[in-house]
Amino acid sequence: MSRGNVIYPIGVVYLKILYYDCFCGISGDMNLGAMADIGVDTEYIKSELSKLSISDDFDVVFNKSEKKGISGTKADVVLKKHEHPHRHLKDVYKIIDDSDLNENIKKISKRIFENIAIAEGKVHGKPVEKVHFHEVGAIDSIVDVVGAAICYDSLDIDGVYSSSVQVGGGFVNCAHGKIPVPAPATVELLTGIPIKTGLVDGESTTPTGAAILKSLADGFTNSLSMDIKKTGYGLGTKDFDVPNVLRVYIAEIEDKKKVDEIQYMIEANIDDMNPEHYSHLEEKLFEGGALDVYKTQILMKKSRPAVKLSILCSEDRVENMEEVVFLHSTTLGVRKYKVEKSMLVRKIIKLKTQWGDVRVKQGFYKGRLLKQKAEYEDCLKIAKDNNLELDKIYRQIYRQL
C-alpha cells in the first residue's frame, strides 16, 4: 500500500497520535497555542469556551508570532475583570458541569483539575476537597484546562505520547511567595514522568501544563518511531536563550499492541453468598481492572447449588483481583491459571450517522479488516433519544459501513 511517498507494509495497523515534544516545557497557554497552530479551529475553541458561565469575564486571543525564529501561535487569555480566586475543586467542577460542553470534554477537564487538586493537596497537606486553588483555579487556568480538553476531544486521535519534560530551574514568584522551580505542585504532578532540569533559568513547565500531560498522555518516550503528518508550535510568554515553544506533532505509529498475550483466569466456587452481593462484587472487579467477569451455575458437594466466579485479567492485576474477591465475597480461596489469548488487532472509529456519532469496533487479522461492530451503548442511547427501534439504528449503521 502506498500513501504519498511512503510505502506502508500490508498487514500493519497504524494509530494516529498526538506527540508532545516538551524540550522547553509546557504550560496551559503554550498548549492552547500549539493546538491552534496544529490546526484546531480557533473559532471552534472560542465558541466551545463561550459555553462556560464565566465566559463574560475573559477573551481568548490567538496570534501568529515567533520565538528565536520559530513561528507559531501565541494564545492569551485576556481577563476583563480583576479576580482573587478562592475556588475549591467542587466550585471548578460546578462551572464545568453547568456548561453545555459535551460529556467527554467535561470528563477530561475534570480529570485535569482533579490531578491538580491531588498535587496541591499533597504539597499543602490537605485533603483534595479542602484544597484552595489560587492561581491554578483562576479564570485563565480554567480556560487553559477546558481549552485543552476541547482541543483533545476535537483531534480524534488514538493516543497521546510525550517526550521527557523540561521543567527549568531557579525560583518563581507566585501567590505562595518565592518558590523553587519546578514548583512543588509541578513536581507532584510529574512524579513518575521523565523530566529534565536546568535548560533555562525560569519556570518552563507550570502545574497546569504538567497536569495536562499527566492527564492526557498514554506514555512518555524520547524515541518513538513515527511518521509526522503535521507540526504545531505553541509560544510561551518569557524569552529564554532557547526558543520558549512547545512543539506538537500529529503522527502515525505502528500499532504495537500484542495480538497474542498471556492473561490470568481466577476462579472461585461459591455456595454461601447472598446473591444480592454479586453485582457489587462485579462492579469492584471491573473497577480494579478485570477484563471479563462471568458466573456459571454449578452443583457442589452435598448437592448445593453454587456459582463458579470466573475473572479474566492481565498479570499485573492478579493480586488486585484476589484482594477484591477476598474483601467482597465469602470465598476462602481462589484458583488461578495462565491462559493464552489470541485477539484481533482492534481499533475504535467514530461513525457519523444522521443521529450523531456512533463508536464502531473494528477487528483486523493480519492487517485485513475482518469485523465491525457498532457499540451497543451508543445505539441504545440514539434509540432512546429518538424513540426508534434499536434494530433500525443497527440496520442504518451497517448500511453505512
Ligand SMILES: O=C([S-])c1cc(C(=O)S)c[n+]([C@@H]2O[C@H](COP(=O)(O)O)[C@@H](O)[C@H]2O)c1
Ligand atoms: O495557586 C497555587 S496554590 C499555586 C501553587 C503552586 C505550587 O506549586 S503549590 C504553584 N503556583 C504557581 O502559580 C503560577 C501559575 O500556575 P499555572 O499552572 O496556573 O500557570 C505558576 O508560577 C505556579 O508555579 C501556584
Ligand code: NI
Ligand atoms: Ni499551591
